[in-house]
Amino acid sequence: AQKVTQAQTEISVVEKEDVTLDCVYETRDTTYYLFWYKQPPSGELVFLIRRNSFDEQNEISGRYSWNFQKSTSSFNFTITASQVVDSAVYFCALSEPNTGFQKLVFGTGTRLLVSP
Amino acid sequence: DTAVSQTPKYLVTQMGNDKSIKCEQNLGHDTMYWYKQDSKKFLKIMFSYNNKELIINETVPNRFSPKSPDKAHLNLHINSLELGDSAVYFCASSQEGGAVTEAFFGQGTRLTVV
Numbered sequence A: 001a002q003k004v005t006q007a008q009t010e011i012s013v014v015e016k017e018d019v020t021l022d023c024v025y026e027t028r029d030t031t032y033y034l035f036w037y038k039q040p041p042s043g044e045l046v047f048l049i050r051r052n053s054f055d056e057q058n059e060i061s062g063r064y065s066w067n068f069q070k071s072t073s074s075f076n077f078t079i080t081a082s083q084v085v086d087s088a089v090y091f092c093a094l095s096e097p098n099t100g101f102q103k104l105v106f107g108t109g110t111r112l113l114v115s116p
Numbered sequence B: 001d002t003a004v005s006q007t008p009k010y011l012v013t014q015m016g017n018d019k020s021i022k023c024e025q026n027l028g029h030d031t032m033y034w035y036k037q038d039s040k041k042f043l044k045i046m047f048s049y050n051n052k053e054l055i056i057n058e059t060v061p062n063r064f065s066p067k068s069p070d071k072a073h074l075n076l077h078i079n080s081l082e083l084g085d086s087a088v089y090f091c092a093s094s095q096e097g098g099a100v101t102e103a104f105f106g107q108g109t110r111l112t113v114v
Helices: none
Strands: A003-005 A010-014 A020-022 A022-024 A033-037 A046-052 A059-060 A064-068 A074-079 A090-096 A104-106 A110-115 B004-007 B011-014 B019-025 B031-035 B041-048 B053-057 B063-068 B074-079 B085-096 B109-113
Touching: A003 A090, A003 A104, A010 A020, A010 B011, A020 A033, A020 A110, A020 B004, A033 A074, A046 A064, A064 A104, A074 A090, A090 B074, A104 B041, B004 B085, B004 B109, B011 B019, B019 B031, B019 B109, B041 B063, B041 B074, B074 B085
Parallel strands: A010 A110, B011 B109
Antiparallel strands: A003 A022, A020 A074, A033 A046, A033 A090, A059 A064, A064 A074, A090 A104, A090 A110, B004 B019, B019 B074, B031 B041, B031 B085, B041 B053, B063 B074, B085 B109
C-alpha cells in the first residue's frame, strides 16, 4: 500500500536559516510520482514540484531544492535562507498512476514557522 | 481568472441539513477531484471524475454525492450533515493521459456543522 511519512510535525527556524523537510514514501510500484505542496496560512494548496520515479536528478528552483533518493525512498525538500513568507504547512504526496488516473496520497504535513 | 474556483468559501450549517459545494475549473482539464482536509490537516481523496465519469470513490458515506454536469464542473452534495463532516473540502483538477501531471487545487470550502 502507498504511504507517505513526514516525521517532522513542526519546525521553527529563524530567518535566513536553511531548513530541510523530510519525506519518506512507501510503494510497491516501479512507476510513481512524488509531489510537494505548500499550504500557507491563507489555506490554499500551492503546487511546488512533481517528480517521476525515473528521474533522480536533484532539482533547484531559486531558494528551493529537492533531493530524491530511491535507495532510501526519500524526497526531501530544502529551503535555503528561509524567509517569513515561507511559513506554511508543507505536504509531500505520492501518486501511483497504475489506474491511469491520479490519486494523491498525502503525508501528514510539516508546519514550518520562520520567525524574523 | 481563478483556475479552480469553489463556492462557497465558508459554509456554516446545522446538523441534518443538506448542502452543496460547487467547483469549476477553466484549465480545460478532464479530471476533477474532491479532497477532504480534517482538523489535523490530514488530506484524503474522496472522489475523482474523468470526463464526467466517476473513477475513484474512496469509501465515502453515501450521504456524499458528487455530480459532474460537464468536465469543467464537479459539485459535491452532502445530505443529512453530521458534526464529523466539519472539515475543509478542496476541489482539484488535472490533465490525465500518459504522464501524471500536477493537480491544481481550489481555495477550499470550510464547512462547519453545528
